[in-house]
Structure formats: structure tokens, C-alpha cells
Amino acid sequence: QRPNNFPPGPPVLPLLGNILQLNLENPLKDFERLRKSYGDVYSIFIGRKPAVVINGMKAVKEAIVTKATDFAGRPQDMFINEVTQRKGVIMADYGSSWREHRRFHANLMSSTNQKVKPSLTYLSLQLYDTFPVIRHLPLPFQKAFKNFESLAIDLINEHKETRVPGEPRDFIDCYLDELEKVFLNMRRLRHLLIMNSLDLHGAGTDTTSNSLLTGFLYLMNYPHIQERCQQEIDRVLEGNCQASFEDRHKMPYTQAVIHEVQRVANTVPTALHCTTRDTELMGYSIPKGTLIIENLTSVLNEEGQWKFPHEFNPENFLNDQGEFVKPEAFMPFSAGPRVCLGEGLARMELFLMMVTLLRKFKFIWPEEAGEPDFTQVYGITMSPKPYCMKVQLRAPQ
Numbered sequence: 001q002r003p004n005n006f007p008p009g010p011p012v013l014p015l016l017g018n019i020l021q022l023n024l025e026n027p028l029k030d031f032e033r034l035r036k037s038y039g040d041v042y043s044i045f046i047g048r049k050p051a052v053v054i055n056g057m058k059a060v061k062e063a064i065v066t067k068a069t070d071f072a073g074r075p076q077d078m079f080i081n082e083v084t085q086r087k088g089v090i091m092a093d094y095g096s097s098w099r100e101h102r103r104f105h106a107n108l109m110s111s112t113n114q115k116v117k118p119s120l121t122y123l124s125l126q127l128y129d130t131f132p133v134i135r136h137l138p139l140p141f142q143k144a145f146k147n148f149e150s151l152a153i154d155l156i157n158e159h160k161e162t163r164v165p166g167e168p169r170d171f172i173d174c175y176l177d178e179l180e181k182v183f184l185n186m187r188r189l190r191h192l193l194i195m196n197s198l199d200l201h202g203a204g205t206d207t208t209s210n211s212l213l214t215g216f217l218y219l220m221n222y223p224h225i226q227e228r229c230q231q232e233i234d235r236v237l238e239g240n241c242q243a244s245f246e247d248r249h250k251m252p253y254t255q256a257v258i259h260e261v262q263r264v265a266n267t268v269p270t271a272l273h274c275t276t277r278d279t280e281l282m283g284y285s286i287p288k289g290t291l292i293i294e295n296l297t298s299v300l301n302e303e304g305q306w307k308f309p310h311e312f313n314p315e316n317f318l319n320d321q322g323e324f325v326k327p328e329a330f331m332p333f334s335a336g337p338r339v340c341l342g343e344g345l346a347r348m349e350l351f352l353m354m355v356t357l358l359r360k361f362k363f364i365w366p367e368e369a370g371e372p373d374f375t376q377v378y379g380i381t382m383s384p385k386p387y388c389m390k391v392q393l394r395a396p397q
Ligand code: HEM
Pocket: 089, 090, 091, 102, 110, 111, 199, 200, 201, 203, 204, 205, 207, 208, 211, 267, 268, 271, 272, 273, 294, 296, 332, 333, 334, 335, 337, 338, 339, 340, 341, 342, 343, 345, 346
């Protein structure tokens, strides 16, 4: 039963809710289809759990910017909460612990570049979240909890062996320095460290690398765009051995291309929030504790917000004078209090890596690879399908 004045949605089956109407391996198309029938704000039931899906810039902004704190919670009864033992930043509910950690990390932001490999498929996670009853069965979930912790322990041990006290290279070193400075309950600190390490690792590795993978896929298949970036990079960096992040202001075209890559890469397609109090959105009433699915995809390709919503075209970020402009609907990092904590770092990484690589190499789509496939693999982060590339050293400029 939908509560009074709750956002509308498709008819609900007992126990299953709407899951038969959703492709759990990639619900994005279903979200779009339901938006056509029920509007920008509608509800679905994931099993017995109601969720509100928010689509399009107007509704997303009203929720996470205008009513920021009302929508700044995180659901606390999902698989990911069990794995992270409700620690860290990303899945922490809105409140003092989240605020404290967020502040700490905002100051110490940096990341290493190893990969955390999820040991369960996305589908099993969906099942876990949809049917609470299966959580107690001897399924491979337990293994995931163990793997998750042992990955972090390896990471921390490696840091312990190679660190120089007082000269932190990243936030794990900073934690270890803190440990030496103040008397803290070791068990508690170890826990905090484990969960926060994984949080930032998870959030900061696949996101940036998948954006880069998407970037090179497009640049190989739009060689005139790649060449135009290279001409601009050569001109601006002439005589300098390295690019700096400041150079972006002199590279409007390359900036536009990188932003367009992020728009089509749609690396984090949805963000999960939770209402922190009874609230309203676009005239509907939403009770405290409701799961909110913020559909960022629907903003990044929304008709009316972009000159070319459905094609790869850097003109989306250029005005008539060829200057770089960022439309309001550019929200790959989301917005509001839960906006991506690594936005600054990610933007710097993407710019420096793209510019440095494009300056040095030409990226070529191999003839034998046939037609490129731009369809993406859905998950917590979207990635392009694996592909081959030919890399040619450019003549020194
Ligand atoms: C292209 C790269 C990236 C993209 C597209 C991206 C996108 C996002 C999105 C959409 C969210 C959810 C925001 C929300 O719930 O409304 C998020 C959260 C977060 N991101 Fe990123 N991210 C990227 C890179 C990074 C990096 C490099 C780091 C750190 C090393 C990072 C750390 C975080 C953290 C800690 C959160 C949780 C913030 C909170 O809940 O308060 N991200 N990111």
C-alpha cells in the first residue's frame, strides 16, 4: 500500500513489489519507461520496501539541493551496510559520525590506485537487498564480508611497512600517524581505518578509471575530436615539460571534451539516499526513512538541458564564442551535502591523465576491431565493455 499522497507508481504485487517489472541487472531503461507513465517523481516497491525514484534536473535539485538535509540520509538496511558494518563515509547515515568523517577526509583527500574486486555479482546484491529473508541462508554473502575486510588489512599492512612516520603519502598514513599521536582504543581505530580505507578505495578507483576508459573509447572513434584536443594541448603546453591543473583555463576545447566524456560515461548512474524526516517533493509527501533513488542518468541526458543530449558532442559544453560553459545539469558527482567527496581530486586526475596521455600518444581504434560498441555494463559504476586500442607515439611537439 502506498501511503497517502505518496508519489504514484505501477501496481504492486504482494511480497515481490515491482521487481518483476524491473530488469535488476540494469533498471535504467525501466526507470526511464516508468518516468514516461508516472512523471519525474514516482514510487516503486523493491520487495516490500517502498522507494521513490527522482528523475530530471528540476526534481533532483529540489530534493538534494533545496531540501538538502531532508534527503541527505543513506539507507541502513542493505547488503552494503552489513559489509561496511555501517562505518565509513559513503554509506553512513546523515549525522554527526558522517559529518566528522567527511570533514577528516575532505582534509586528507588522496588515493592509491589498487583495485577492489567485488566478489559477488551485482545481481546477488540486488537479491540480498530485495529479500531480507535470504540474508540468513548459507549463501556466499558471508565470503564477501570476509574478503572485504582482508583486502583492507593487506592495504594497511603494506602502508605500515613502507611509511615514513610524519610524512604521510595518503590518508592511511595519516590515520597511522594519528594512532601514534593519541591514545585511542586500538580496536576501534583499526575498525575505522579498515572501513574508511575501503570506502575511499571503492569510491575513487573504478569511478575514475571507468571514466578514462570511456574517454579513450570515444576519442579513438572520433579522431577529429582527439586531434583538435592535441592541437590545443600542444599550443598551450609548448615549451613546458608537464601539464598543470591550472592549464585547463587555457584549454576550453579539451575541458569541454573531458566534461562530455563524463556526461556520456555516466559513471555513477544512480545515488541512493534516504529521507531524514517526513518531507515533501514536487507536491508529494514522503515519510522519514524512505529509500530515495536519485537517477543521475536522467539528468545527464535530459532533453531540454543539453544541445545534443543523445550524442557525444563537446559542443554541449561550448558557447558560440568557443568558451567552456558548464550547464547546470552537469551532475555526475551529484550535488548537495552528499556530493562526491572526491570531486576535486577526480577532476584533477581526469584532466592531468587525459592531457598527459594525449600529448604523448595517438589512440587508434584497431581496424580489425570492427564497429565499436558504446553500450555500457551496468553496476554501482558503469563501465564500457572491454576493448582493444592501438597506441602510437606522437612525434615530439
Ligand atoms: C569520475 C570520478 C567520480 C565520480 C563520477 C563520482 C561520483 C560520485 C557520486 C555520484 C556520489 C554519490 C553522491 C550522492 O550520494 O548524492 C559519490 C560519492 C562519494 N564519492 Fe565519488 N565520484 C568519483 C570519484 C571519487 C574519488 C576519486 C573519490 C575519493 C578518493 C570519491 C569519494 C567519494 C565519497 C567518499 C563519496 C560519499 C560522500 C558522502 O556520502 O558523503 N569519489 N561520488
